[in-house]
Amino acid sequence: MVDFEVVSLPETEHVGVGETAPDFTRPLVNGEYWENVDLSDLTDEGPVLLGFHSMDGAFPATYFWKEMTARDWTEDVQVVGLSISDPYAHKQLLRERGLVDAPVALFSDPANGVAEAYGIVNHLDGMAGIEEPRPALYLLDDAREVQYVWVAEEWPDFPDYDEAEAAIDRL
Amino acid sequence: MMTAEDSTITLYRLQGCPYCERVVRRLNELELDYQSRFVEPLHSERNVVKRISGKRTVPAIVDRNTGVTMSESANIVDYLDRNYGGA
Numbered sequence: 484m485v486d487f488e489v490v491s492l493p494e495t496e497h498v499g500v501g502e503t504a505p506d507f508t509r510p511l512v513n514g515e516y517w518e519n520v521d522l523s524d525l526t527d528e529g530p531v532l533l534g535f536h537s538m539d540g541a542f543p544a545t546y547f548w549k550e551m552t553a554r555d556w557t558e559d560v561q562v563v564g565l566s567i568s569d570p571y572a573h574k575q576l577l578r579e580r581g582l583v584d585a586p587v588a589l590f591s592d593p594a595n596g597v598a599e600a601y602g603i604v605n606h607l608d609g610m611a612g613i614e615e616p617r618p619a620l621y622l623l624d625d626a627r628e629v630q631y632v633w634v635a636e637e638w639p640d641f642p643d644y645d646e647a648e649a650a651i652d653r654l
Numbered sequence: 655m656m657t658a659e660d661s662t663i664t665l666y667r668l669q670g671c672p673y674c675e676r677v678v679r680r681l682n683e684l685e686l687d688y689q690s691r692f693v694e695p696l697h698s699e700r701n702v703v704k705r706i707s708g709k710r711t712v713p714a715i716v717d718r719n720t721g722v723t724m725s726e727s728a729n730i731v732d733y734l735d736r737n738y739g740g741a
Contacts, residue, residue, distance in 0.1 A: 516693045574694070
């Protein structure tokens with residue numbers, strides 16, 4: 484039995500269910516291009532599942548996208564990721580995961596301002612000057628109201644995808 | 655913040671491409687509202703640009719105000735001057 488060591492993260496006052504998720508503008512990367520997009524542009528079109536994950540290339544990001552795309556969620560919600568990786572790294576991730584033509588996209592937030600606004604900053608040990616979001620899932624309705632949220636309480640930690648799926652079904 | 659849906663002009667560009675910067679400069683001089691779309695550096699993979707303009711070169715603009723789609727920075731700058739120069 485492998486003893487799996489995890490670190491507890493401090494408690495955080497993150498944006499929660501029933502609250503309006505803070506709007507933001509960041510480059511949104513798809514298989515073909517990126518451009519500045521407001522989160523509210525997406526929610527105006529319908530519900531959004533916004534997934535915060537580790538830097539592209541780290542194994543949690545790979546697991547995250549594997550799971551997000553293995554489930555048939557994109558018919559019910561717009562599946563959007565966010566990490567501190569730059570747009571070129573997002574393009575690389577889309578290529579490597581075979582998602583160039585998939586209806587998914589990733590926000591790029593190298594300065595981590597969105598995580599700050601959502602109360603989910605994760606200070607990284609041993610990487611001076613770099614912070615990123617805690618792993619988190621936000622399900623937003625078309626008014627940007629949070630319908631479901633999962634925020635990591637330890638590191639590493641992975642979303643409860645079944646719970647998220649149940650929340651999507653309730654939309 | 656403006657998005658492609660709000661802006662009349664969409665500019666397909668590459669980061670650090672001098673021909674693209676030339677168009678950006680003129681758009682700014684003419685105080686035109688535009689939305690930037692940054693595309694694939696690899697020429698062969700710029701299918702989105704090919705779809706809109708028939709070529710894979712950047713810069714390319716789509717002007718929904720006039721229905722014009724155009725490539726080549728000199729052409730674009732001329733076009734902007736003619737349509738929006740007002741001099």
